[in-house]
Amino acid sequence: MDKISIRGLEVFANHGVFKEENVLGQKFIVNAELVCDTRSAGQEDNLEKSVNYAEVCNLITKVMRNNTFKLIEAAAENIAEKILLEYDLIREVTITLKKPWAPIMMSVDTVEVSITRKWHRAYIALGSNMGDSKGHLDGAVKELDADKCCRVKKVSEFIVTEPVGDVEQDDFLNGCLELETLYTPYELLDFLHKIEQAHNRERIVHWGPRTLDLDIILYDDVVMYDEDLIIPHIEMENREFVLKPLCEIAPYIKNPVNGKSIKQLLSEIQK
Numbered sequence: 001m002d003k004i005s006i007r008g009l010e011v012f013a014n015h016g017v018f019k020e021e022n023v024l025g026q027k028f029i030v031n032a033e034l035v036c037d038t039r040s041a042g043q044e045d046n047l048e049k050s051v052n053y054a055e056v057c058n059l060i061t062k063v064m065r066n067n068t069f070k071l072i073e074a075a076a077e078n079i080a081e082k083i084l085l086e087y088d089l090i091r092e093v094t095i096t097l098k099k100p101w102a103p104i105m106m107s108v109d110t111v112e113v114s115i116t117r118k119w120h121r122a123y124i125a126l127g128s129n130m131g132d133s134k135g136h137l138d139g140a141v142k143e144l145d146a147d148k149c150c151r152v153k154k155v156s157e158f159i160v161t162e163p164v165g166d167v168e169q170d171d172f173l174n175g176c177l178e179l180e181t182l183y184t185p186y187e188l189l190d191f192l193h194k195i196e197q198a199h200n201r202e203r204i205v206h207w208g209p210r211t212l213d214l215d216i217i218l219y220d221d222v223v224m225y226d227e228d229l230i231i232p233h234i235e236m237e238n239r240e241f242v243l244k245p246l247c248e249i250a251p252y253i254k255n256p257v258n259g260k261s262i263k264q265l266l267s268e269i270q271k
Contacts, residue, residue, distance in 0.1 A: 003036075004033075004051055006032040006033075006034075006053055009057055010028070011064040011065065012025055012026070015070070017070050018103060028097060028098065028099055029100065032056065032094070034056065035092035035118070059079075063082055072097045072112075073113050075097055077117075080117040083095075091119055093117055096114040097114075098110045118182075122179045123216075124217065126141075126158075126176065127172050128173050128210065129210065130211045134158060143198070144177070147191065149182040152179055153179065153180055156175045156176045156248040157248060161173075163209075174245060176249060185229060188216060196211075216231055217233045217236050218253065218256075221256040223256050232256065237255070237269070240270065246262050251263040
């Protein structure tokens, strides 16, 4: 990916923990590094295929001037989010926010915070075997796509599968979707739980019936394991009801743990 850099944008704004900072204001300096594909714009000399950095400077200035944040960390977060939501071409942004007049009563050049935020790709498994199962799955897809920090890119066909485990229950309706998200894995997990709760999901019997089940299967190339979240999903390689719909929308995506594609994993489990 290419980069467009904005450096040394000066903005006078009212941010800080102290009342005087909010009332009197002070100078801030913003650097922005925008990761995007500029090849078509460069080949065709066409601004519409690139990012108008003058507009980005105006957006940054508006965020800084139209809000009052206690922390420059909060200001940086808001700037990064606004840029990523406003410009589809920008996949990643690094914001460095400097506070040269920071009231720390010592000789210092500047205090600054630097953050990098980006669109992540995640794959979510959906399942339901209570009530209007298709309605629950369709509703979850719409709720994900309606959230400003999520973009549903692909949705598999829903398939009927037999339940796993010893609990006697109805067949499931299962599917998978591809998602772009600004959420971290834990933020995404919390959001999925909220959607499940909105559909009256109850966690009573392990592997029991449920109105809606949403699982993070993959998230970028992240490999993580702790008490609350395991990525890639620990059971994905053993679940045809996950691999089959996932293979429909992303056959060549690989499990970062063993390097095997979804298509390969599905073929192995179907032998």
